Amino acid sequence: MTDLSLSNRTIATKPAxxxxxxxxxxxxxxxxxxxxxxxxxxFLILPTLYLVVGAFQDGDGHxxxxxxxxxxxxxxxxxxxxxxIKISFWSAIIGAFAGLALAIAIVRGGxxxxxxxxxxxxxxxxxxxxxxxxxxxxxxxxGRVGIVTALLRDVxxxxxxxxxxxxxxxxGLIVVYLFFQIPLMVVIIVPAIDxxxxxxxEAAATLGATQAQYWRMVxxxxxxxxxxxxxxxxxxxxxxxxxxxxAFAGPALNIVPIKLYSQINGDVLHNPxxxxxxAFGMIVITGLANVFYIWFRTRSERWLK
Amino acid sequence: MKSGKFWAWVVFAxxxxxxxxxxxxxxxxxxxxRRGVHSFDAYQIVLGDPRFQATFMYSVIAAIFTIxxxxxxxxPAAYWIRLRLPQLRPIVEFITLLPxxxxxxxxxxxxxxxxxxxxxxxxxxxxxxxxxLLVIGYATLSLPYMYRAVDTGLRTIDVRTLTEAxxxxxxxxxxxxxxxxxxxxxxxxxxxxxxxxxxxxxxFTMASLLNRPAFGPYLQNIGANRAYEPAALAIIAFAITWxxxxxxxxxxxxxxxxxxxxx
Amino acid sequence: MVEPFLSIQHVRKSYGTNTVVQDFSLxxxxxxxxxxxxxxxxxxxxxxxxxxxxxxxxAGKIVVAGKDIxxxxxxxxxxxMVFQAYxxxxxxxxxxxxxxxxKVGGMNKPDADRRVAEMxxxxxxxxxAERYPYQLSGGQQQRIALARAxxxxxxxxxxxxxxxxxxxxxxxxxxxxxxxxxxxxxxxTIFVTHDQEEALSISDRIAVMYGGKAEQVGTPFEIYNRPAxxxxxxxxxxxxxxxxxxxxxxxxxxxxxxxxxxxxxxxxGSKSGDTxxxxxxxxxxxxxxxxxxxxxxxxxxxxxxxxxxxxxxxxGIGGNTVSLDTFNSPATPPPAVGEKxxxxxxxxxxxxxx
Ligand SMILES: Nc1ncnc2c1ncn2[C@@H]1O[C@H](COP(=O)(O)OP(=O)(O)OP(=O)(O)O)[C@@H](O)[C@H]1O
Ligand SMILES: [Mg+2]
Numbered sequence: 036m037t038d039l040s041l042s043n044r045t046i047a048t049k050p051a052x053x054x055x056x057x058x059x060x061x062x063x064x065x066x067x068x069x070x071x072x073x074x075x076x077x078f079l080i081l082p083t084l085y086l087v088v089g090a091f092q093d094g095d096g097h098x099x100x101x102x103x104x105x106x107x108x109x110x111x112x113x114x115x116x117x118x119x120i121k122i123s124f125w126s127a128i129i130g131a132f133a134g135l136a137l138a139i140a141i142v143r144g145g146x147x148x149x150x151x152x153x154x155x156x157x158x159x160x161x162x163x164x165x166x167x168x169x170x171x172x173x174x175x176x177x178g179r180v181g182i183v184t185a186l187l188r189d190v191x192x193x194x195x196x197x198x199x200x201x202x203x204x205x206x207g208l209i210v211v212y213l214f215f216q217i218p219l220m221v222v223i224i225v226p227a228i229d230x231x232x233x234x235x236x237e238a239a240a241t242l243g244a245t246q247a248q249y250w251r252m253v254x255x256x257x258x259x260x261x262x263x264x265x266x267x268x269x270x271x272x273x274x275x276x277x278x279x280x281x282a283f284a285g286p287a288l289n290i291v292p293i294k295l296y297s298q299i300n301g302d303v304l305h306n307p308x309x310x311x312x313x314a315f316g317m318i319v320i321t322g323l324a325n326v327f328y329i330w331f332r333t334r335s336e337r338w339l340k
Numbered sequence: 341m342k343s344g345k346f347w348a349w350v351v352f353a354x355x356x357x358x359x360x361x362x363x364x365x366x367x368x369x370x371x372x373x374r375r376g377v378h379s380f381d382a383y384q385i386v387l388g389d390p391r392f393q394a395t396f397m398y399s400v401i402a403a404i405f406t407i408x409x410x411x412x413x414x415x416p417a418a419y420w421i422r423l424r425l426p427q428l429r430p431i432v433e434f435i436t437l438l439p440x441x442x443x444x445x446x447x448x449x450x451x452x453x454x455x456x457x458x459x460x461x462x463x464x465x466x467x468x469x470x471x472x473l474l475v476i477g478y479a480t481l482s483l484p485y486m487y488r489a490v491d492t493g494l495r496t497i498d499v500r501t502l503t504e505a506x507x508x509x510x511x512x513x514x515x516x517x518x519x520x521x522x523x524x525x526x527x528x529x530x531x532x533x534x535x536x537x538x539x540x541x542x543x544f545t546m547a548s549l550l551n552r553p554a555f556g557p558y559l560q561n562i563g564a565n566r567a568y569e570p571a572a573l574a575i576i577a578f579a580i581t582w583x584x585x586x587x588x589x590x591x592x593x594x595x596x597x598x599x600x601x602x603x
Numbered sequence: 604m605v606e607p608f609l610s611i612q613h614v615r616k617s618y619g620t621n622t623v624v625q626d627f628s629l630x631x632x633x634x635x636x637x638x639x640x641x642x643x644x645x646x647x648x649x650x651x652x653x654x655x656x657x658x659x660x661x662a663g664k665i666v667v668a669g670k671d672i673x674x675x676x677x678x679x680x681x682x683x684m685v686f687q688a689y690x691x692x693x694x695x696x697x698x699x700x701x702x703x704x705x706k707v708g709g710m711n712k713p714d715a716d717r718r719v720a721e722m723x724x725x726x727x728x729x730x731x732a733e734r735y736p737y738q739l740s741g742g743q744q745q746r747i748a749l750a751r752a753x754x755x756x757x758x759x760x761x762x763x764x765x766x767x768x769x770x771x772x773x774x775x776x777x778x779x780x781x782x783x784x785x786x787x788x789x790x791x792t793i794f795v796t797h798d799q800e801e802a803l804s805i806s807d808r809i810a811v812m813y814g815g816k817a818e819q820v821g822t823p824f825e826i827y828n829r830p831a832x833x834x835x836x837x838x839x840x841x842x843x844x845x846x847x848x849x850x851x852x853x854x855x856x857x858x859x860x861x862x863x864x865x866x867x868x869x870x871x872g873s874k875s876g877d878t879x880x881x882x883x884x885x886x887x888x889x890x891x892x893x894x895x896x897x898x899x900x901x902x903x904x905x906x907x908x909x910x911x912x913x914x915x916x917x918x919g920i921g922g923n924t925v926s927l928d929t930f931n932s933p934a935t936p937p938p939a940v941g942e943k944x945x946x947x948x949x950x951x952x953x954x955x956x957x
Contacts, residue, residue: 067420074413082450137355144348159585163538167559168577171570175369182365234690240677241684242704256694275443278544282563314446321441338694338735
């Protein structure tokens, strides 16, 4: 069992195989992981590659950059990318900082213990409460006849719709997306904050550091990788989200995933090549975010094992 | 530290307001179907709707198959990597994280183009094929969660030692898998399963693009056409998610405590 | 006596109704190395943390160099602290860890670099400057932690069980190193431990603590040879305890298992007929009558353990069992279980416990 080499040459030198399965090593080495690789290649990697390749071909399979150029030249598409990036970026950033603040409050704020566990449980639920039901909840709350809308209008004399509020604005969608973004940050960052040792703070204090210096020199650098990683995850999370936005306005809302949805459904124009290009653009953006993260991590964290 | 505590309370109170007001408002809204009084009519209508029952059942069954497929794909791989092929770990971890990077809509778009009626593998030519493809898509979406849950479970029980101990005692592979490994990772597998269930049950994008009679498209349809029922559905969906998460928490109490980690 | 450098005066600490430190007082001279020794939960860490400023005393005060620091924040006290779990900052290299206190103290870079190099020299790890903590062994990490604590030249060095997480060999070599660095830098030090050997071997003085109080403060020699209380006698070293009855208070004779022992001048105030608890260190007892030993008791050998250079023998004397060590000698066979035996000791070595 100590020999993990992939070659079957080593097998022959073994005096007595411990059991029948290892006597015929080569296939059994791979048999356990085979379903995984077959599955992911067929249903994750190949379909994605198919789209990527398609993005560079015209209808007859010739190499072209026209599809990708169309992403930039068609103002409705480039605009959709822009809106999507804005929404995802801000909902990730705001969600990340709000989630971090909440996490610090419940872990380090000296609040009663039940608040911490209740918040963690709730965050687990809310981070998975997305899609259509989330939209329904916000329509019931802040929709035109929503409870809070009515309350603000009748009690505080504030007509938020007259003030320009709308779920279909960037700000409106961000407010809604925060409902799963904040808890997702909490769920991921709380263990990282727990990993900060109390003694680090005490050591820093005896060495004469102020609380601010300790945060700048130790806490932030230590939390930064998990934090940044989660920001990227939050970004990807809202960048691909459709259902919530779709429930607010159907295909009318101009964000990338809805654009692609319409392409696939054939609601608008049916041009698979353009669809490939849109999909490719989405992968590139979330992919770039991750590449940035990986680059940053390897650069800034030689101290990580 | 006194002011720290004050700010902690402020942050907590603001967050609580942001999260609870929509939930309470939705609940209140869902009771308003009958004019002038609070009633559970919206829930009655929804729960009594045969399309609700049919689509919900469809999604539950799809979720169950998703979980089975996920277990079949993930457990052997995770086990084998712990036991025999640790050098594959980075690759496998990378692949399992891909579904968090590649949006679901892109994946399903790939399916539609690659496995359409005219393709060599025409999943979409039949209803059963399309439903299978939906289950496959869901299994892909749940890959990151399933793999992590199972891998964590395997790490805490130290599979390698357990397997070797069983081999020394003369156990064959089938005994090792069914009597030693599975019972020990069952909790982890179930946690992954409930999380998968929560993610999959109201999923809209894949179901709608594959044209399946699932719960997600039904929700969308109701949302577009009704006023109070969607609020009731939101509450029901929240309750289902809560239920899944609570089950995971309860299960985690029964999880084997790590044998080889301090504390 | 020199003016105390650190003076802990009647300090108390309660958590709610639970008093964990009660009326603790201690004066430490400049450059002195004092150990807090005591069982788990006796309040050693709590006292240390009050000195460091992490806990506020419920009553009493702490004075350093004539200045009352009881209410001062930890980062204004200029104390160095070393923790059991090293507590190195994981994101900083060894050199950056050591420079931390210098940097926040506003020292300029060339001076700080020089001081870091000097520190690395002192702890004998000059080649480790660019490593990260995870690349070091536990013993190395703890030496870095020590260097980090003393780099800013603190007035006071506090060490809370710094060696507990290390293996036995490293523990011994590192404790000697700590002691020699402490002497070289002449830094006043408090060292918390629950290992008596550690405390005895490196301290100028030891404060033996029990139940939140200092039971006895004294040099290792005093603590070991003249324990003030039963607890100290029991906690420090191995002890043979015997029951005795005073037969003649004026003459100082005590009956132990029907034999008479003379303890003149040690009975302070006991009356005839009182029952006493007497104690003897194993090394004060010899097997058989020996010249210069004025007292003896007879009994029967109940156990013999061959430990290499010494043989530990247990002798039953009436209802009591007494352990003693004899040196192994290749020429003479070890005593056998069941043999009658006589033990002898000098009555000066007999402790009367109160
Ligand atoms: N924050 C606290 N709240 C309540 N009780 C505490 C607190 N900190 C310590 N105690 C109690 O105070 C007592 C003394 O604790 P302390 O940590 O000083 O012991 P110690 O002598 O350092 O023991 P050890 O050798 O195990 O480290 C213990 O009984 C402990 O339970
Ligand atoms: Mg302690």
